[in-house]
Every structure is written in structure tokens, then in C-alpha cells.
Amino acid sequence: xxxxxxxxxxxxxxxxxxxxxFLRIPSVSADSAFxxxxxxxxxxxxxxxxxxxxxxxxxxxxxxxxxxxxRMQDPSLPTILVYGHYDVQPPDPLxxxxxxxxxxxxxxxxxxxxxxxxxxxxxxxxxxxxxAWVQETGSLPVNVKVLIEGEEEVGSxxxxxxxxxxxxxxxxxxxxxxxxSQYGDGIPAITYxxxxxxxxxxxxxxxSRDLHSGVFGGSIANPAxxxxxxxxxxxxxxxxxxxxxxxDGVEELSDKEKAEFxxxxxxxxxxxxxxxxxxxxGEAGYSTLERRWxxxxxxxxxxxxxxxxxxxxxxxPSTAMAKITCRLVPSQNPDVIxxxxxxxxxxxxxxxxxxxxxxxHGCEAFAFxxxxxxxxxASEAVAAAFGQPPVFIREGGSIPVVSSFQQILGIxxxxxxxxxxxxxxxxxxxxxxxDDFMNGVRASxxxxxxxxxxxxxx
Amino acid sequence: xxxxxxxxxxxxxxxxxxxxxFLRIPSVSADSAFxxxxxxxxxxxxxxxxxxxxxxxxxxxxxxxxxxxxRMQDPSLPTILVYGHYDVQPPDPLxxxxxxxxxxxxxxxxxxxxxxxxxxxxxxxxxxxxxAWVQETGSLPVNVKVLIEGEEEVGSxxxxxxxxxxxxxxxxxxxxxxxxSQYGDGIPAITYxxxxxxxxxxxxxxxSRDLHSGVFGGSIANPAxxxxxxxxxxxxxxxxxxxxxxxDGVEELSDKEKAEFxxxxxxxxxxxxxxxxxxxxGEAGYSTLERRWxxxxxxxxxxxxxxxxxxxxxxxPSTAMAKITCRLVPSQNPDVIxxxxxxxxxxxxxxxxxxxxxxxHGCEAFAFxxxxxxxxxASEAVAAAFGQPPVFIREGGSIPVVSSFQQILGIxxxxxxxxxxxxxxxxxxxxxxxDDFMNGVRASxxxxxxxxxxxxxx
Numbered sequence: 001x002x003x004x005x006x007x008x009x010x011x012x013x014x015x016x017x018x019x020x021x022f023l024r025i026p027s028v029s030a031d032s033a034f035x036x037x038x039x040x041x042x043x044x045x046x047x048x049x050x051x052x053x054x055x056x057x058x059x060x061x062x063x064x065x066x067x068x069x070x071r072m073q074d075p076s077l078p079t080i081l082v083y084g085h086y087d088v089q090p091p092d093p094l095x096x097x098x099x100x101x102x103x104x105x106x107x108x109x110x111x112x113x114x115x116x117x118x119x120x121x122x123x124x125x126x127x128x129x130x131x132a133w134v135q136e137t138g139s140l141p142v143n144v145k146v147l148i149e150g151e152e153e154v155g156s157x158x159x160x161x162x163x164x165x166x167x168x169x170x171x172x173x174x175x176x177x178x179x180x181s182q183y184g185d186g187i188p189a190i191t192y193x194x195x196x197x198x199x200x201x202x203x204x205x206x207x208s209r210d211l212h213s214g215v216f217g218g219s220i221a222n223p224a225x226x227x228x229x230x231x232x233x234x235x236x237x238x239x240x241x242x243x244x245x246x247x248d249g250v251e252e253l254s255d256k257e258k259a260e261f262x263x264x265x266x267x268x269x270x271x272x273x274x275x276x277x278x279x280x281x282g283e284a285g286y287s288t289l290e291r292r293w294x295x296x297x298x299x300x301x302x303x304x305x306x307x308x309x310x311x312x313x314x315x316x317p318s319t320a321m322a323k324i325t326c327r328l329v330p331s332q333n334p335d336v337i338x339x340x341x342x343x344x345x346x347x348x349x350x351x352x353x354x355x356x357x358x359x360x361h362g363c364e365a366f367a368f369x370x371x372x373x374x375x376x377x378a379s380e381a382v383a384a385a386f387g388q389p390p391v392f393i394r395e396g397g398s399i400p401v402v403s404s405f406q407q408i409l410g411i412x413x414x415x416x417x418x419x420x421x422x423x424x425x426x427x428x429x430x431x432x433x434x435d436d437f438m439n440g441v442r443a444s445x446x447x448x449x450x451x452x453x454x455x456x457x458x
Numbered sequence: 459x460x461x462x463x464x465x466x467x468x469x470x471x472x473x474x475x476x477x478x479x480f481l482r483i484p485s486v487s488a489d490s491a492f493x494x495x496x497x498x499x500x501x502x503x504x505x506x507x508x509x510x511x512x513x514x515x516x517x518x519x520x521x522x523x524x525x526x527x528x529r530m531q532d533p534s535l536p537t538i539l540v541y542g543h544y545d546v547q548p549p550d551p552l553x554x555x556x557x558x559x560x561x562x563x564x565x566x567x568x569x570x571x572x573x574x575x576x577x578x579x580x581x582x583x584x585x586x587x588x589x590a591w592v593q594e595t596g597s598l599p600v601n602v603k604v605l606i607e608g609e610e611e612v613g614s615x616x617x618x619x620x621x622x623x624x625x626x627x628x629x630x631x632x633x634x635x636x637x638x639s640q641y642g643d644g645i646p647a648i649t650y651x652x653x654x655x656x657x658x659x660x661x662x663x664x665x666s667r668d669l670h671s672g673v674f675g676g677s678i679a680n681p682a683x684x685x686x687x688x689x690x691x692x693x694x695x696x697x698x699x700x701x702x703x704x705x706d707g708v709e710e711l712s713d714k715e716k717a718e719f720x721x722x723x724x725x726x727x728x729x730x731x732x733x734x735x736x737x738x739x740g741e742a743g744y745s746t747l748e749r750r751w752x753x754x755x756x757x758x759x760x761x762x763x764x765x766x767x768x769x770x771x772x773x774x775p776s777t778a779m780a781k782i783t784c785r786l787v788p789s790q791n792p793d794v795i796x797x798x799x800x801x802x803x804x805x806x807x808x809x810x811x812x813x814x815x816x817x818x819h820g821c822e823a824f825a826f827x828x829x830x831x832x833x834x835x836a837s838e839a840v841a842a843a844f845g846q847p848p849v850f851i852r853e854g855g856s857i858p859v860v861s862s863f864q865q866i867l868g869i870x871x872x873x874x875x876x877x878x879x880x881x882x883x884x885x886x887x888x889x890x891x892x893d894d895f896m897n898g899v900r901a902s903x904x905x906x907x908x909x910x911x912x913x914x915x916x
Contacts, residue, residue: 195672199770208734214653214855217755217785218697219729219746221739224758225693228780232690235683237808239676271677276666276776279810281679288677297675300682301773306760307781312657312818314783314855315759322686323765325772327675350695352737360770397672 004136004445008128012438015128016111018048019437022086022120023104023113029064029087029154038064038150041086045148052127053134054146061158064150071130072143078456079143080448081172081411083401084123084179085152088115089426096428109434116432117419122178122440123148125418129444141452145172152179156400163408173456174374175405176447178440180417183393184265188386188439190378191415192370193293193394194402196328198338198362199301202227202345203321205354210306210315217316221350224305227320230345234298234324239283239291241298241326243344249331253294257370260392261289293394297327298341327396334362363403367394368412377450378414385443416443462594462903466586470896473586474569476506477895480544480578481562481571487522487545487612496522496608499544503606510585511592512604519616522608529588530601536914537601538906539630539869541859542581542637543610546573547884554886567892574890575877580636580898581606583876587902599910603630610637614858621866631914632832633863634905636898638875641851642723646844646897648836649873650828651751651852652860654786656796656820657759660685660803661779663812668764668773675774679808682763685778688803692756692782697741697749699756699784701802707789711752715828718850719747751852755785756799785854792820821861825852826870835908836872843901874901 008015027041028034042058042065049056049069056069064087072079091101091114099105104113111121126146133140147170149159163170183189206223207216236242253261266289268280282291301324306317326337342357349355368375370392383389395415402413418440424430466473485499486492500516500523507514507527514527522545530537549559549572557563562571569579584604591598605628607617621628641647664681665674694700711719724747726738740749759782764775784795800815807813826833828850841847853873860871876898882888 197672197772199772201770206735211733212855213755213757213759213783214655214785215853216733216750217757217783217854218749218753219738219740220733220735221737222757224761224780225689225756228686228688228758228761229690229693230686231683232687235687275669275674275678277664277678277810278812279679280677281808281810282676291676292674295676297671298683299671299675299680299774300686300764301671301771302764302766302775303682303686303778304762304766305758308760308762308779312659312781312783313759314655314657316757317760320761321766322682323770325671325675325770327672350739352735352739354736395673396675397670 001445001449004132005442007132007136008441008445011132015441016434019111019121019124020104022124023115024102026102027087027115027150028090029151030090038087042067042150045086048127049146052131054130054144059162061162063158066150066162067148068146070143070145071134071140073140074143076458077142078174078451078454079145079172080451081170081175081405081409082126082144082146083175083177084126084148085119085150086148087150087153088118088120089153093428098429106434110431111434111437112429112431114430116430117423118425118430119152119179121432121437122418125178125437125440126176126444128441129448132445133448141448145170159401160404160408163404167409170409172409172411174451175411175413176416177401177413178416178418180395180415181419181421181423182417183391185420187265188382188388188390189393189417190375190382190390191393191395191417192375193367194365194399195396196332196334196363196365196403197325197398198328198334199323199325199360200338200341201321201323201358201360202230203319203356203358204349205319206352207316207318210318213314213316220316221352222316223320223353224317226350226353227303227305227322230348231300231303231322231324233348239281241296243298243340245340246296246337250296250329251331253290258290261287261293264289264391264393292396294329296329296332299325301325328365330365330367332365334364338362363398363400366402366406366413368414373454374412374414374451377454378416378447381446381450382416382443384446385439418443459903459907462590463900465590465594466899466903469590473899474892477569477579477582478562480582481573482560484560485545485573485608486548487609488548496545500525500608503544506585507604510589512588512602517620519620521616524608524620525606526604528601528603529592529598531598532601534916535600536632536909536912537603537630538909539628539633539863540584540602540604541633541635542584542606543577543608544606545608545611546576546578547611551886556887564892568889569892569895570887570889572888574888575881576883576888577610577637579890579895580876583636583895583898584634584902586899587906590903591906599906603628617859618862618866621862625867628867630867630869632909633869633871634874635859635871636874636876638853638873639877639879639881640875641849643878645723646840646846646848647851647875648833648840648848649851649853649875650833651825652823652857653754653854654790654792654821654823654861655783655856656786656792657781657783657818658796658799659779659781659816659818660688661777661814661816662807663777664810665774665776668776671772671774678774679810680774681778681811682775684808684811685761685763685780688806689758689761689780689782691806697739699754701756701798703798704754704795708754708787709789711748716748719745719751722747722849722851750854752787754787754790757783759783786823788823788825790823792822796820821856821858822864824860824864824871826872831912832870832872832909835912836874836905839904839908840874840901842904843897876901
């Protein structure tokens with residue numbers, strides 16, 4: 001492995017040149033004006049995989065193509081599914097960029113370009129590491145299957161269908177994704193848990209038109225009062241969600257996890273500064289990080305009824321609507337939660353109102369056992385490259401592809417983020433530290449070795 | 459009085475001709491295109507008052523003019539302040555009118571025109587009755603002060619200032635307004651109570667921007683959840699308002715009033731049909747009419763926060779706003795109620811949110827003692843004209859001028875409505891039954907006689 005690592009050092013400029021070529025392609029999936037560039041970018045990824053010793057192909061979808069390539073070294077070795085996405089967010093507003101978004105530029109040790117960290121720069125580390133292994137040793141310590149899609153920034157509409165149709169082909173022991181971040185500057189992290197989500201819309205209809213609140217007020221249920229009441233009952237004064245059965249089976253964090261979270265550098269003042277809120281508020285008995293990463297929520301994302309313009313208007317509104325999402329933690333089933341939410345709301349709905357409850361797509365939470373040998377192996381690889389062991393964190397959000405891998409392919413995902421939260425993801429002046437890029441490549445070199453040592457049942 | 463009444467019968471066509479001239483003037487106060495017509499209409503009213511034996515003048519305001527005239531017969535007689543408004547609602551949508559809004563036409567015994575019932579037709583009954591008295595007897599049994607404004611349909615912005623500036627000039631024992639309706643077809647009514655109102659806007663601000671509900675959900679107060687909670691707490695499951703002190707001093711209806719309400723023709727099915735609601739809902743222990751007329755309310759008139767478009771959006775909104783009105787009943791003080799509302803909301807507001815509470819203009823409830831000799835006198839006048847005694851009702855809405863007369867001039871108002879709820883007020887094909895118009899004139903003739911018999915302290 002030493003010669004592989006040595007080739008990374010000597011090949012740094014070539015790797016950066018390759019990355020810059022990748023970043024120059026404006027692969028904006030949301031805008032059909034860039035359709036040809038998306039094709040060109042898929043070809044770039046295919047060529048890069050080819051150079052890395054994989055057998056790639058471009059697979060058409062109803063949207064932008066998927067690039068898939070594999071290198072099956074030996075069926076007895078662990079098989080790793082690597083995922084990334086070559087599409088990027090739209091670069092607007094352009095005038096806030098210091099240098100143009102598709103002309104990658106290095107300043108202060110950072111590569112500035114749209115997609116630098118999300119996700120071209122991060123996914124490219126794995127391709128370069130595989131290439132180094134193959135070119136230096138003619139082999140890889142593991143089997144790899146590399147799946148790079150072009151629709152992550154627009155909802156991955158065609159990914160699940162591809163996974164469903166290629167279950168056997170994509171069979172693997174574990175997945176690796178580098179599309180998250182380090183915990184803080186110089187604090188590499190492995191994200192071993194994500195919250196799931198369910199989403200729904202509640203609609204109440206009362207009178208057939210807005211009524212005069214003087215003539216009719218007090219004699220029929222007011223949909224605005226009612227929706228406020230229903231939504232207001234969801235979370236108690238202690239921050240606990242009041243839906244019966246909501247917490248059934250929800251596991252507490254282990255003492256080790258609590259200690260790990262508590263040991264992370266975290267300033268509540270800095271946090272409040274960042275979000276601009278006056279105080280923290282959440283479920284009693286939990287820290288802010290615990291609340292964000294490991295406890296379920298019930299948030300009203302939007303609510304509207306009646307007159308919302310200037311000044312007063314004396315009506316009893318005809319209709320009311322609220323959008324509700326619950327973030328889920330492991331062991332909470334999305335359908336069960338939606339059932340419980342719907343019946344809780346229905347049960348408290350005043351008489352005379354028409355009650356409608358529309359369900360949107362949801363996904364389960366994800367948690368990788370932090371004591372798993374995969375995590376240990378990945379941790380050692382990260383430590384070897386970044387010079388210090390990663391912290392083990394969770395994220396409060398959901399990453400749908402992780403949920404898809406879990407549900408469709410039956411595998412867990414190692415979330416190994418080389419970037420930083422401060423890299424301006426989705427914003428002007430997106431960037432990726434050159435050091436983070438190179439450490440990512442090194443970590444990936446170590447990763448294939450470390451993962452090869454995990455014993456798998458065949 | 460017989461000769462006065464006889465002159466009404468013989469003068470019917472002349473009265474209708476006069477009314478038609480009045481109705482032909484498009485006195486739309488909301489639209490500046492009709493400014494000259496407003497002037498012309500004020501002149502019409504002045505001339506009509508002049509013919510009726512009053513000493514009228516047109517008084518400029520910052521908006522449309524007020525026409526005021528009086529006939530002080532004898533200082534020892536009761537003095538009656540008659541109020542009406544010569545401005546009308548805009549006639550749109552024009553294509554829904556069977557005949558043009560400013561070309562009065564009689565069909566099926568009804569006068570069709572904008573303003574026919576609201577309020578030109580109704581106010582004109584009093585002018586014609588005064589005229590008949592003066593022309594037949596050379597005198598009036600009471601002193602009258604007639605105040606006709608031109609801004610009722612646009613909020614009466616200049617009326618209160620006029621009242622404040624002319625308290626002595628407008629001094630009277632009681633006011634008379636015909637700008638309400640009979641209870642039902644052929645059931646004349648005296649409206650002896652109106653609810654008051656207070657209005658406020660609640661604004662909550664949380665994070666400085668909409669936050670990702672996955673990354674941040676559960677760790678800070680969500681303004682949408684919070685506003686739902688605060689608004690949802692206002693009314694209990696039993697329809698009772700939960701603000702401490704809200705019902706302090708609120709008087710129950712007398713048994714006589716309850717019996718009167720219960721004796722009115724009222725079909726709950728027809729009511730639900732009319733409003734299009736599935737069931738009645740309100741304060742436990744009260745009938746629908748009692749709830750609408752004599753019990754206070756707390757209605758959310760509008761609420762908005764976060765994302766309200768199509769599909770889900772996973773945010774914790776930054777801000778939330780709700781508009782709240784309370785309908786008040788006698789003995790509830792608007793300021794006290796707003797104080798109680800504000801502190802109730804503030805007390806339940808989760809930590810970390812900025813709380814803003816904006817108060818709008820409000821007014822007290824109004825209730826004329828149904829046993830007052832003024833009511834008895836008016837009742838006898840109505841009975842004599844309409845052939846049956848009026849029912850005694852209240853209205854759930856507020857009529858600001860009644861509140862102004864009470865607060866600025868210190869007098870109660872007799873609300874004597876000659877029109878019907880089905881007269882298409884504010885809608886196309888507004889109309890006024892010829893019979894109702896003529897009964898209104900007759901009732902007014904009786905009214906001056908009956909009111910003259912009420913003994914007043916000087």
C-alpha cells in the first residue's frame with residue numbers, strides 16, 4: 001500500500017487537473033439548458049472510471065443518465081458499493097461568485113467551483129484512489145461497484161427504479177458515500193445515523209364561503225381555530241410529542257453515544273447565533289445535539305387560513321391547511337406514525353368540519369451500529385489519512401439514497417464526509433479545501449485495504 | 459295624525475318618484491370617479507331635507523360631505539337624532555344585474571337599484587315622514603336632527619371627528635337608524651343589541667431565516683407550531699374561551715330574552731344549508747341564536763406561516779402571523795379584553811420566540827334595555843305600520859356608528875330595519891320591497907308621535 005500512497009503524492013497535480021476538467025462541465029440537472037452538458041459530464045465520469053480500471057457504462061434513464069462501473073476482483077472479497085452524483089446545484093446568483101462557478105480556481109488552498117465539494121470533488125477521491133490501487137498493484141483489495149447518478153439535486157427520481165431493476169447486479173456488503181461533511185474544521189467525522197421523515201398535509205373545510213365573523217362567529221366551528229388547535233396539540237410544553245404511540249419502541253442513545261455527543265465541540269451560543277433564534281427549545285431531558293440527531297420531531301412547515309393581508313378582516317374562514325413533517329428515529333415506522341398522526345388529528349377535530357389528510361412519501365431513519373467492523377475499518381482509514389480518528393456523529397436530516405440502499409438493496413452505508421459545513425454548499429463561492437480533497441483520496445486508499453479485512457459471511 | 463297618514467297614501471307616487479331620483483345618482487363612495495356624483499347626491503339630500511321642513515346644510519369633510527339638518531320644534535320635546543348614509547356600495551359585477559343599478563325599476567313589487575335598501579330607500583322613509591308631518595300639521599311632535607353621511611361604505615373615516623366637534627349641536631335623547639333588516643319576511647324587528655369587537659395581530663419570529671427541518675428540527679421553537687398552539691388554546695372543546703377573565707361581568711340573557719329568541723322562527727337545518735357547514739358548534743349551553751347574538755367569541759380570521767404551496771417543504775419557518783378578533787357583549791371592555799388576550803398568548807409562548815401583538819381599533823357592544831320606553835314607543839310605531847308587533851332581536855355584528863353615538867354623544871340607538879336579509883345588500887339586483895318602503899314611511903310617521911310621548915328629564 002505504500003507505493004499506492006506514494007503514487008497519490010506524486011500524482012496530486014494530475015488528480016487536481018482531472019478534477020478541474022470535471023468541474024468545468026456545467027452539469028446543472030435542474031435546468032434543461034444544460035442537457036448536453038449532463039451527457040458530457042456522464043461521459044467524463046465513464047472515462048474516469050475506465051482509467052481507474054473499472055468497466056463502466058452510461059445507462060439512460062427517463063431523466064439524466066446513471067454511470068455505473070465495477071471491478072470484481074475476487075468473489076470472496078467484500079464488495080463495496082460506492083455512490084456519488086455528478087450533477088450540481090444551479091450556480092445562481094452568479095454575481096455573488098468571486099470567480100465564475102465553472103472556472104475552477106484555487107485561492108487560499110481552496111478550490112472554488114460549483115460542485116467542488118457537492119459532490120464532484122468528494123466522489124472523485126474514490127475514483128482516484130481506485131485508480132492508484134489498480135495502476136500500482138494491478139489489483140484492488142476489495143470488489144467495487146461504483147454508481148454515479150445525475151439527478152441527486154433534483155430528487156433522484158429515477159434512482160430507485162434503477163436499484164429495483166438491478167438488485168442482483170448491485171449486490172454488495174456495504175455502501176460508501178462521501179457527500180456529507182466533517183464535524184468541524186480538522187475534525188473528520190463518520191455519520192452513522194440519519195433521521196427519517198414522514199410528511200402530510202391536513203385540510204379542514206368549514207362553511208362553504210368565508211363568513212362574516214359578527215353575524216356567524218361562535219355558532220359554527222372556525223377552520224382556522226380548529227387547525228390551530230389540532231396543530232397546537234402536537235407538541236407539549238415540555239417539547240414532547242403528544243401523539244399516542246409516537247415514541248413506542250424509540251430507543252434511547254447508549255451512554256457511549258451520549259458521551260460521544262457531549263464530547264464534541266459545540267457552543268450553544270454559536271448555534272443560536274447561526275440560526276438567529278433567541279433560545280433553544282426542545283424535548284426535555286436532551287441536549288441540543290441529541291435533539292437534532294437522535295430524537296423525533298413534529299414540525300408544522302406551513303399553515304394558512306383566511307385573510308393574511310394588511311389590517312383586520314372580520315371573517316370566519318372557509319378553509320384551513322397545514323403541512324406537517326415528522327423526523328423519525330430508528331424503529332419508528334413511517335406508516336404507523338402517519339396512522340397515529342392522522343387519528344390523533346381526527347380525534348380532536350371539532351364537529352362540522354370536513355377533515356382531509358394527504359400523505360406524502362416518507363422514509364425510515366437510518367442508523368449504522370457504531371460498533372460494526374465496517375465502521376471500525378472506515379474509522380481507521382480516516383484516521384490514517386487525516387491524522388486523527390473521526391468523531392461519530394449523526395445528522396438530523398434524511399439522505400434518501402441511504403434509505404433506498406437499506407430498503408431495496410438491504411445494505412448499510414458508510415457516510416464518510418471529506419468536506420466542511422463551511423464550504424458554501426448550494427451557495428455562491430462553493431469550495432473544497434485542497435487538503436481535504438487529498439486527505440479524502442488518501443483515506444479512500446486506506447479504506448479499500450481496511451474494508452478488505454472485514455470478514456464477511458458468504 | 460290621521461291626515462298625515464292620509465297624505466302618505468295619496469303621496470305614494472311622489473315619494474317613489476323622489477326615491478327614484480335619489481337612486482339614479484351613482485353615489486359610490488369607494489370610487490373617486492364618482493366624486494361629482496357624491497356632491498350631487500349630497501345636494502339631493504339637502505334639498506329633500508329642505509322640502510321636509512328642516513334647515514339643512516352640506517358640511518365638507520376630508521372625504522365626502524355630511525348633510526345635516528334639524529327642526530327644533532320645542533326644547534321641551536324629546537330630540538331624536540336620525541342617521542343614514544347616502545353613499546352606496548360599488549355596483550360590480552354589472553353583468554349580474556337584471557336592470558342597470560342606477561336605473562331604478564319596479565318588478566314584482568320590488569324596487570331594483572343599488573342603494574334601494576342600503577341605505578337610500580330606508581333613510582328616505584324618515585325624510586318623507588317628517589315632510590308629511592310638517593306639510594300636514596305645520597309642525598312635528600318631536601325635535602329632529604338628521605345626519606346623513608357619505609362614507610359609511612368606506613369606513614366612516616370622518617364621522618367620529620364630526621361628532622366630537624359637534625357634541626352640543628347633536629345633543630339628543632335617542633338616535634334612530636334604519637339600516638338593518640326585518641327578522642324575516644313579514645316579521646318586523648327591532649334590533650336592541652349588537653356585539654362589539656376587538657381585533658389584533660399576533661406575530662412570532664423564531665430563527666432569522668427558514669431552517670432545514672432535518673438539520674435543526676426539534677432544537678428550537680418552531681413559530682408555526684407555536685402560533686398554532688397559542689391560537690389553538692383560545693377556545694376549549696366546549697366552545698368556551700379560555701382567556702382568564704374573559705367572561706368577567708358578562709351578563710346572562712334574561713329568561714324573557716331567552717324565551718323571545720327561542721320563539722323566533724329559526725331552522726337549524728336551513729341555517730346550516732345557508733352557511734354550508736356540516737354541524738353547528740359553539741359554547742356549550744346556548745342555542746345558535748344565543749351564540750350569534752349574545753355570547754362573545756374569539757375567532758382566528760387568518761393565519762399564515764412557512765410554506766403553503768404544493769407538496770411538502772421541509773422547513774422550520776422563520777415567522778408566523780395570526781389575526782384574531784373577539785366579538786364582545788355588554789360589560790366587556792375592549793382594552794381589558796385585549797390586555798387579557800395579549801397576556802394569555804404571551805404566557806403560553808415558547809422560549810426563544812420574538813412576540814409581537816398589534817392592536818387594531820375596536821368598539822364596545824351595544825344593548826338597549828328592551829324594557830326602555832323608547833323601545834316600547836318604537837315597537838308600537840312599527841306594529842301600527844306593519845300590522846304586527848316587531849320581534850326583539852340582536853345582531854352578532856358591530857355597527858360602528860351606534861358605538862360612536864354611545865361613546866361620543868352618550869345616546870342609545872333605535873335600530874329599526876324596514877328591509878329584508880334577502881334584499882341582496884352589497885350584491886347585484888339589490889332591491890327594496892315597495893310595501894316595505896311604504897310601511898317604513900308609515901312607521902316613521904307613527905314613530906315621531908310615539909316618541910313624543912316618552913317623558914324625558916330636562
